Amino acid sequence: MTITTQVAEQRKALELAVAQALELARAGSDAAEVAVSKTTGISVSTRYGDVENVEFNSDGALGITVYHQQRKGSASSTDLSPDAIARTVQAALDIARYTSVDPFAGPADRDLLAFDAPDLDLFHPTELDADRGIELAARAEQAALQADKRITNTEGGSFNSHYGVKVFGNSHGLLKSYCSSRHSMSSCVIAEVNGDMERDYAYTVGRALDDLRSPEWVGEECARRTLSRLSPRKLPTMQAPVMFSAEVATGLFGHLVGAISGGSVYRKSTFLLDKLGQQILPEWLTIEEQPHLLRGLASTPFDSEGVRTQARDIVKAGVLQTWLMTSYSARKLGMQSTGHAGGIHNWRIAGQGLDFNGMLKQMGKGLLVTELMGQGVSGVTGDYSRGASGFWVENGEIQYPVSEITIAGNLKDMLRNIVTVGNDIETRSNIQCGSVLLPEMKIAGE
Structure with missing residues (x-):
């Protein structure tokens, strides 16, 4: 039996499980919603070409939420048998008897649901062959080890390949499902020179196996990144321009996600409170969300409440266009869900035409940040202070690696004063953007 046939049968069985749970919940509740998922896959790892780990997994879970007289009860189960589902539904009904009344609780509004969910080409499984996975992992590792004698x-x-099914249904008559797959490969090595040891990694990820870079690219990129970190220096304390590499720039905009989430807004715990419809980024900068991007790593036809996703501008010409709302946070704010239960879906931030080297030349002199550490960011005040490492740049060229430094600023100012976004787009994240240049940050060093 092929994977496609297996998954088709699995999908049908899971849809029946959701329908059963909804039918059982109907007698004791005003409304209900059920989500079930099942993931199957393989993970392998090698070290010096020897197999360290081969793990096959097949995991499933069902979660149900019931609403009765403005009270909410939730329960979950990893046992998807009919008897277990019945017990899980009853547990949710029992819990709902004891929770507090909440007038904002309830399933998503019917007119927002994804009754017409599109196919986004997310399902590209491969036969779960341990030998093939071991070969790919070992080739990636070997390419890194052979790159330079300083790799010690x-x-x-590692290689990972997973596919799965997600099903969602609720008492408004919605019952939708979709299948997806994800494959990845990585390598991590250590380099040494004059007693100084540094480590780094590289990886590739995609919906289809054919979307992955070659094992040799992974290994060579891993070696390049690791070698570039050798013999780091410290910097004196100063203020200087800072450029976030594309890989870490996604995290900068990740803080924006939290700041404009409906939950943060109704709790008044965001530094962007009352900024809807106002300038928060430079006027040349727009953030688009494209949840229906074919094969997108963060694409989805509907969110975790069954609300249909849709393309939208999050920020247009620097002006904040929307909060990111679930049904609950939308009701608290007197608005409508934006389909963000469960997170964001393919944010795309267009560059301004400069590649990575062009960005360095524009900065001229300053700090290129390639790694961030620590959690020193306040979503309430926007205060930002994190450990960093990267490279010192002069005359538009990298001079030497640096480490053991801290960069600090305030997110409100950092976002508003972005100088340039590069076209070296990082595509392996739910936020796709290039390198980001800031005019100045505090750098704490020696």
């Missing part, structure tokens, strides 16, 4: 140790290579 390895944390290994």
